[in-house]
Amino acid sequence: MLKERVVKIHRGEYLSDVLSREGFVALPTNCVINKMLPGLGATYCELTSLRKSIIVEPNVPVIVDKAKKHDHTLAVHKGGMVQHVADFLEKNKKHHYKILTTPESFQKVKDAMTELQIDMYSECFMLFDECEKLVQDVDYRDTIREPMNDFFQFRSKAMVSATPILANDGRFEEHGFRILRIEPTYDYKKKLRLITTNNVCESLVELLGQLRLNNRSRVCIFVNSIDTIDSLFIDIPELENSYTFCSEESTFKLWKAGKRKKSIYIDELMPFNFFTSRFFSAVDIISNVSPHVIILSDMYGAPQSAIDPATEAIQIVGRFRKGVRSITHISSIRPSLEYRSEKELDSWLEGADRIYNGWKDALKRSKNDGERTLLREAMLGNSYLPYLDQDDKPDPFLIANLYEAEKVKVLYTNQSNLYEAYRTTRFFDVEFTPELHLFSDEDRLALHRQRTRKGRFALLLMRFEELEKLRLNPAQKAQDKYHHLLTRLIRSKDDRTLYECYEKMGSGFIRDKIDFNLRAMERFIDRQNDHIIKNSGPMKHLIHSLFDEQTLYSKSEVSAILTQAYKKQGLFVGKTIPSTELKRWYHVETIRKDEYDRVKLLKKND
Structure with missing residues (x-):
């Protein structure tokens, strides 16, 4: 357990003010700085410090944005060349240069330093910004921790985040790391409305109606799933002209889905904007109008869209330096979501480690070819292998990621768990609103997943039947709901034909007499319409x-x-x-x- 030092920050102060008051001329070394609040200017401190620095940022938009604003600063990311870095170092060797790099491009910086015979470990300060990403992203982004072996070799180094998560890596203690926690002396809680729902799409539609938007309004929707974003475009025509900010890979996926507006860089906010996880932290989103922020977790369509209230939700709100108008998290709850408790993980890892090392020992002892073959097959194809590093040792970052992922999963199995997680962050003042809609996320996604017209018609017909109670209810509220849901269901001319036939002849005729045949429906409707006109x-x-x-x-x-x-x-x-x-x-x-x-x-x- 690292020792922690707590220092106070007052309203209106930045991190540089606190550090100066505490006697630091720059970010301290061998330190994890828990700034507790986003936007306190930690990266700015290093960018303006009187020393040479290498700053590792989790994503490209962050480094591009920050490099534009400071002299003698280079952004290194995918597509950049080692020679480009070397040229920059030669040109700026007499300046306090700053190199901003993604973890994946750090090797280019290292190669350029080696080429120029620069001892980067003694010449530069290394800062790992938004350090929780080392744990949160390592399961799908293995290369994010590549700079860590070099990180601990730097004479001067630090990590920083408003929501740090540390792996159980012995090197922190070995290098005398401590935690510097920046604790506000003022009330910094943000009001957040938590909506748990059985249909995230319908809850989003209702929320957008409640926000009373106008031409000047800006809505920013954070959801870690391109598939969910695309499905919302299909279900909510009002969002058709939205802008989606995402990775290059995701822009291609959206392009395949149709003419969608998308970008990997934030230029100007549109009335509706979607952001994927690369924009959850670090990057500043500038807007002249305080936006409505909506976080979306689609647990049936995309379980990976689960948001950690203690880290990601705080970081998302912190993207807007000029504040926000409202914050809402809409989430489905999935009781059947499988997870393992901390105790279960402890037991599983202990048992897996014992068996795996037993195989290794047996392999060393065995001279029998059959034994050795089977042992190697077992060692190269087991579920413990993904948690081992290149030296065949338990990787602290991957294991920390496993614990964090399971801890977040359990929040989304019960609405009380999610509410309690928000309440205990100390960052949010939570208003809790559970919602229940006639059609669920599973109903909505079942329609999306149908690949045949007959299959879609069969599902739609069941939905029309379920709407009958609302249609027959004379109350205006019920009638409004009926027409709203009907509008959401009917997405094409064929859907309209099905509904007209259902209205005139009922579901039995469609199922039993014509077996969902579209041409038969069209002929029947034509005859009926002719009869009415005549x-x-x-x-x-x-x-x-x-x-x-x-x-x-x-x-x-x-x-x-x-x-x-x-x-x-x-x-x-x-x-x-x-x-x-x-x-x-x-x-x-x-x-x-x-x-x-x-x-x-x-x-x-x-």
């Missing part, structure tokens, strides 16, 4: 105006007049309309005159 008042008036009861008509004349009347009313006409159709509007008889059959109009039908 029996309408305007059609009756038109026919009566075209015929004279004092005139005898040939059958071909009757057919020609009816054909024109049908076309005028927008009815489908084949070759001609038979003269017998006139019986809809007149009592008629056929008489013989001048050796030809004539149609005589007796009287109008009632």
Whole structure:
């Protein structure tokens, strides 16, 4: 356990003020700085310090943004060349240069230093910013911890975050690390509304309505799933012109899904903006209008969108240096989500480690080829292997990630767990609102996942049946809800055809008589519509105006007049309309005159 020192920060102060008061000229070395609040200027302290620095930031947008604002500063990331770094070092060797790099590009910095015979360990201060990412992201981003072996070799080094998570790495104690906690003397709690729901999409729609947005409003939605973002575009037409800020890989995925506005850099906020996890921390989001911040956790569509209230939620709110108008977290709750408790993880890791090392010992002792083959097969294909480092030792960052991930999972199995997690952060003043909708996330996603028209029709028909109670309820609130949900369900001309057929003939006809056949529905609706038009008042008036009861008509004349009347009313006409159709509007008889059959109009039908 690292020793902790607590220092106070007062309202209006920045980290530089605190450090100066405590006798530090810059960020202290061998220290994890827990600044508790985002936006206190920790990175700024290092960028303006009178020493050469290497600053590791978790994502590209952060380093690009900060490098633009400071002299003698270089952003190193994917696509950059070692020679580019070397040229920068040569040019700025007499300055207090600052190199901002992603963890993955740190090797380029190291190679450039080696090429120029610079001892970076003694010449530079190394700062690892937003250090919780070392633990939180290492499971899917293995390279994020690559600089750590070098980090501990620097003579001067530190980590910083408003929400630090430390791995149980013995090197912290070995190098005399301590924690410097910056504790505010003022109330810094932010109001947050927590909405737990069975349908994140419907809750989002309702929230957007409650926010009373106008042309100047800005809404920023943070969700760690491109699939969820894309599904919201499908379900909520109002979000069609949203901007999505995400990684290069995700921009391609959105491009494949359609013409979506997306970027890897934040330039200007649109009325609606989506942000994936690379924008949860470090980067500053500048807006002249204080935005409404919405955090979305879609536990049925994307379990990876679970947000840790104690770290990620705090970091998200901290992106906006000029403040926000409101903060809301909308989350589904998934009781069936599997997780392991801390005690279960302790037991599993202990047992796995014992068995794995037993295999290693047996391999050393064995001379039998069969034994050695099976032992190697077991050692190279087991579930403990992902938690070992390159030296075959338990990796402290991967193991810390496992504990953190399971700890977050349990929050989303019960709404009380999530509420309590927010309440205990000390960062939020929580208003809790549980919501229950007629259709759930599972219902919504089932429609998205259907790949056949018949399958979609079968699901939609069940939804139409479930809406009947609302349709038959005369209360205005029920009617409004009915029309709202119906609008959400009907997304295409085919969906509209299904609903029209359902209204006219019921679900039994669609399921049992025509087996969801779209062409059969269209033909039936056309016949029904023709019947309605033919029996309408305007059609009756038109026919009566075209015929004279004092005139005898040939059958071909009757057919020609009816054909024109049908076309005028927008009815489908084949070759001609038979003269017998006139019986809809007149009592008629056929008489013989001048050796030809004539149609005589007796009287109008009632």
